[in-house]
Structure formats: structure tokens, C-alpha cells
Amino acid sequence: MNELKESILTPITDECDCLIAGGGFAGISASLAAARAGAKVTLIEREYILGGLGTAGIVTIYLPLCDGKGRQVSFGIAEELLMLSIKHGAEDKYPDAWLDGDDKDLRKKQRFEVQYNPHMFALEAEKLLIENGVKILYGTSVCQASVSDRKINHIIIENKSGRSAIKVNRSVVDCTGDADVVKLSGAKTKTFNMGNSLAAWYYSLSVSRGLTLHPIGASDSAEDIATGKSTTALVERRFTGICGEELSEMTQISHSFILRDILDKKKRDVSHVPVTIPTIPQIRMTRRIDGVYTMNDKEMHKNFSDSVGMFSDWRKRGPVYELPFSTLYGNDIDNLICAGRCISVTDDMWDISRVIPVCAVSGEAAGTAAALTDNFSEIDMELLQDTLVKNGVILHEENL
Ligand SMILES: Cc1cc2nc3c(=O)[nH]c(=O)nc-3n(C[C@H](O)[C@H](O)[C@H](O)COP(=O)(O)OP(=O)(O)OC[C@H]3O[C@@H](n4cnc5c(N)ncnc54)[C@H](O)[C@@H]3O)c2cc1C
Structure with missing residues (x-):
């Protein structure tokens, strides 16, 4: 293949503490968490709308926050975003047992999930991020990562103004769904080799x-x-x-x-x-980080000392999973962490962990951590977990 050598110097046009790449549910959650933890946050989004697959991709069923046996297991921003998605009314699947009443028997039958309007959610999410001080850069793709001493120091972006660089003072959260930043930084990734079936929502x-x-x-x-x-x-x-x-x-x-x-x-x-009609491809599992730990679907009801939240299985009632922090980052780049579709899980677990509530759970954990450190393997775990708990997250099944 012929190669073109670029000789134009890239101007540095901005700087931030935490750069969030991708504004789907994971990116919204991560941005909000990092900003609330006091970081100066820039969110880079390729489209001109927030929500990713959950808005532009027309996937508008916010799958359950509960285990299907009457217990809520996902809390914090995952719950906040579900409530935001139906602030002006649900389209379908209104979970009245969870929102209007306390009927324990009905909660065992009716799962805590909703169908929301994608446009209302995107508009409300944008307003929420702006109110929390997040700088959103739409129509902008992350296209390169500049790394030295195992740290990303600049992210190269491209938009209507051409190419430029954003200086990263602390950390980067990859919420692109496809682990684009992980790949661009040269860190290890894994792909979903079975490939995705076609969707046409x-x-x-x-x-x-x-x-x-x-x-x-x-x-x-x-x-x-x-x-x-x-x-x-x-x-x-x-x-x-x-x-x-x-x-x-x-x-x-x-x-x-x-x-x-x-x-x-x-x-x-x-x-x-x-x-x-969808304005982005409706694709489920693509590329993910090869993390310090890779979680599988048999690890239900297991206590992880580094848990940063919990989620259930949208496909069946009963299973509860604690999310280990070590599934969010890898061994190669110290200040890079993932959230959403591209965390480190096996193929079997991917189908469970890729859905909206889990993206919000991992987003909150990654965003909170990103505000605290520029080296995820050395994070103060007690401080991270205390911060999450203070913000309403329950970390372990034994505490439900
Ligand atoms: C057909 C289909 C049906 C589904 N059904 C459900 C369902 O019913 N309920 C459910 O909960 N989940 C469902 N899912 C899964 C769920 O929608 C997604 O996995 C989840 O929304 C992913 O969120 P995310 O934030 O990780 O990624 P995404 O939603 O993919 O968001 C990634 C964002 O990053 C941006 N981006 C990507 N690359 C770059 C880059 N290089 N630079 C800048 N920006 C970039 C994208 O534009 C996008 O906005 C479904 C998925 C599909 C495809």
C-alpha cells in the first residue's frame, strides 16, 4: 500500500483534565461523574447528538436496573439517566411498581426498565452535561493518540476546523464503543470474531x-x-x-x-x-480493551474486592454481577480507562455487559476514577469506592 507522510504540524487548541471520547450512555455517564468529581472535562463526539446507539442508533429500551426477582442492583448515574430518559413520559414499559409504588410482589414480575423517547433524552442529557460544566465538542472524531512514558499526553482530533490536538493533563476515558482510543494508543485489544447480525430498527x-x-x-x-x-x-x-x-x-x-x-x-x-431511521450503524460487539482482568458470564454472585457497581442479566431473572474495576483498564497505558461496550469481558459476557444500564454503571466508575488519578493501576481504591458509595452506588450484593 502507498503511504502518505504528513508534514503539517498539529496545533494544540485546547487542554483538559479528563478527555472523554464518545458521548453514548457510557460517555454521558463518565463525563458527568468526572465533572462532578471536580475535573475539567472535554467530551469528544463524532455525531451532533448525545446518546450513541441509544439515540442516533434508535435503540431506546433502557434495560433493567433490577435482578428480575424484585431487587434493584444498579444505582447512581445508571438510575439517574433512566429517570432522565422518561422525565417527560415513557414511550412504553413504564415500571409503575418501581416508580409509583412499593408492591414487592409486582416488582418480582415487572422489571425496572423503560422505553424512552430518544430525542427528549438527547436534549435533556446535553442540558445536564452543560449544567455540570462539561465542554462538548460535536462533529469531532478522535483520530490519533500521542503517547510518551506509558501515558497519553495529547489526543488528536479532526473536525470542520481540520486537525488539532487537545492536551490531556490527567486521563482519557474511551467510550467510543469500539475501543478506538485503546487501538490508537497501541494498547492491546480483542475483537468479537463471531461478528454481529444485521439490525434495522x-x-x-x-x-x-x-x-x-x-x-x-x-x-x-x-x-x-x-x-x-x-x-x-x-x-x-x-x-x-x-x-x-x-x-x-x-x-x-x-x-x-x-x-x-x-x-x-x-x-x-x-x-x-x-x-x-438510524443515523449510525446498529452494531453490538466489535472491539474491546484487553484488560487487567477479563470477566466471564459464570461470575455471577461473586464478590470482587475492587467492585465499582453491579448489574443484572437482561435476558434472564436472578443473576447479579459485581463489576471489577480491573475490567476497565489494561496493562499498557497508565492513564487510559474504558467504559461501555468496550470493557474487558469474554464473548459470552459481552452480550450481557454491552447494554445501556451496564454502560452507565461502568461510565460512572471510569469517570470518577479518571478525575482521581493519571495512573489507574495505582488508584486509591478506598477513595474511589467511597466516592461512588457517597454518590449512591451500591458495590456489593451482600449490601443490597
Ligand atoms: C440493534 C441493537 C439493539 C440493542 N438493543 C438494546 C436494548 O434494547 N437495550 C439496551 O439497553 N441496549 C441495547 N443495545 C445495546 C446498547 O444500545 C449499546 O451497547 C449501548 O448503548 C452502548 O453504549 P456506549 O456508550 O458504550 O456506546 P455507543 O452507544 O456506541 O456510543 C459511542 C459513541 O462514541 C462516538 N464515537 C465512536 N467513535 C468515535 C471516535 N473515534 N471519535 C469520537 N466519537 C466517537 C459515537 O458516535 C457514539 O456516540 C442494542 C444494540 C444494538 C446495536
Whole structure:
């Protein structure tokens, strides 16, 4: 391949304590936590909207904060963002047993999850971050990391103004979903080799059904794929999500399914119109950090001394997982930490940990830690955990 050597010097246009790359649920949570812990925070987001897959990607079901047996397990910013998402009303799945009453039997049947409006959430989340002093840079991609002595000292960004660098005084939180910063910094990553099935979620409006979410293309678990039991895939082809050309092709195939569905439904009801289609690729598991610890799906009900929060299994009732801090950072770069889809978990665990509430839990932990240190392996764990507890997080199942 021919190579082009860049000779233009990159201007340094800004500086911050904590740089958060990516403004999905993980990035929103991390930004909020770091800013509340007193850091000067800059959030870099490629799109012109916050929320990532949870807004631009039309994935609007905030999966459960509870274990399905009547116990809430995720707290803090995970709960705050769920409440923010339905501040002006839920679209569906309103969990009245959790929000309006204290019916313990009903809580065992009804999970603490909601379907929210993506636009209202994005607007409210932006307002919340601004109120907390976070600087948001939209339309901006992180495209390089400058590393010396095992630390990221500058992040190179690209936007309408061209290329520039942001000086990082303390730490970087990778919330890109695809571990872009980890990869760019030269640290170790792992990929989801089984690839993702196609999704084609969109919203429509019609006289008879009103506003409707069409979740076309269900997920299949790593186990289903491995054992050939996957029956939900729309097309046989699977997608890695980390190749530019492939993502474009995947988007076009997804669009063709959406168009077909709209036209089919229009035949039966002429008032059926699409109101929102995804503006980013709907991809689940791509690339993640190869962390100090890699968690698997058998580690339910296990006590981790470095737990920074808890989450449940959205697919079944019962399992509760403590999230070890050591799944968020690696051995290569001292001041880099991950949150959201790209934390260090096995393929089986990935399907559980990638969902919105878990992204918010890891985001709060990573953002809080990012404000406290520029070396995650040497963090004052007691201070981190005390800060999280003070902010309403419960760390261990035995304390529920
Ligand atoms: C089809 C589908 C259905 C799903 N269903 C559900 C569901 O029902 N409920 C649920 O809870 N979860 C669901 N999920 C999973 C969930 O939506 C996501 O895993 C979660 O929202 C991920 O959050 P995140 O913040 O880690 O990443 P993302 O939402 O992917 O956010 C990453 C953000 O970073 C930005 N970004 C990426 N790279 C860069 C870069 N280099 N520079 C700057 N910005 C960058 C992106 O624009 C994006 O805003 C589903 C996912 C898919 C694909």
C-alpha cells in the first residue's frame, strides 16, 4: 500500500483534565461523574447528538436496573439517566411498581426498565452535561493518540476546523464503543470474531398505532452462534463493525430492510410513515480493551474486592454481577480507562455487559476514577469506592 507522510504540524487548541471520547450512555455517564468529581472535562463526539446507539442508533429500551426477582442492583448515574430518559413520559414499559409504588410482589414480575423517547433524552442529557460544566465538542472524531512514558499526553482530533490536538493533563476515558482510543494508543485489544447480525430498527408514525418502534433484527448470543442455533439473523452474513467499508455496506443492507418494511406496512395502512431511521450503524460487539482482568458470564454472585457497581442479566431473572474495576483498564497505558461496550469481558459476557444500564454503571466508575488519578493501576481504591458509595452506588450484593 502507498503511504502518505504528513508534514503539517498539529496545533494544540485546547487542554483538559479528563478527555472523554464518545458521548453514548457510557460517555454521558463518565463525563458527568468526572465533572462532578471536580475535573475539567472535554467530551469528544463524532455525531451532533448525545446518546450513541441509544439515540442516533434508535435503540431506546433502557434495560433493567433490577435482578428480575424484585431487587434493584444498579444505582447512581445508571438510575439517574433512566429517570432522565422518561422525565417527560415513557414511550412504553413504564415500571409503575418501581416508580409509583412499593408492591414487592409486582416488582418480582415487572422489571425496572423503560422505553424512552430518544430525542427528549438527547436534549435533556446535553442540558445536564452543560449544567455540570462539561465542554462538548460535536462533529469531532478522535483520530490519533500521542503517547510518551506509558501515558497519553495529547489526543488528536479532526473536525470542520481540520486537525488539532487537545492536551490531556490527567486521563482519557474511551467510550467510543469500539475501543478506538485503546487501538490508537497501541494498547492491546480483542475483537468479537463471531461478528454481529444485521439490525434495522426504526420508528414509524401511523393513525392506528401512533409512534411505534420497529426492532427488526434480534440479537443472538455467542452460544447460539457457536452452536449454530441462531434463528433470528436477517441475513447470513455477519459484521465486525471495525472496517469502514464493511460498515457502509452494512448500513445500506440495513436501509434496504427498513425500506422494505415501510413499503410492506404502507400497503396495509397508507398512513404508515417512518419518522426516525438510524443515523449510525446498529452494531453490538466489535472491539474491546484487553484488560487487567477479563470477566466471564459464570461470575455471577461473586464478590470482587475492587467492585465499582453491579448489574443484572437482561435476558434472564436472578443473576447479579459485581463489576471489577480491573475490567476497565489494561496493562499498557497508565492513564487510559474504558467504559461501555468496550470493557474487558469474554464473548459470552459481552452480550450481557454491552447494554445501556451496564454502560452507565461502568461510565460512572471510569469517570470518577479518571478525575482521581493519571495512573489507574495505582488508584486509591478506598477513595474511589467511597466516592461512588457517597454518590449512591451500591458495590456489593451482600449490601443490597
Ligand atoms: C440493534 C441493537 C439493539 C440493542 N438493543 C438494546 C436494548 O434494547 N437495550 C439496551 O439497553 N441496549 C441495547 N443495545 C445495546 C446498547 O444500545 C449499546 O451497547 C449501548 O448503548 C452502548 O453504549 P456506549 O456508550 O458504550 O456506546 P455507543 O452507544 O456506541 O456510543 C459511542 C459513541 O462514541 C462516538 N464515537 C465512536 N467513535 C468515535 C471516535 N473515534 N471519535 C469520537 N466519537 C466517537 C459515537 O458516535 C457514539 O456516540 C442494542 C444494540 C444494538 C446495536
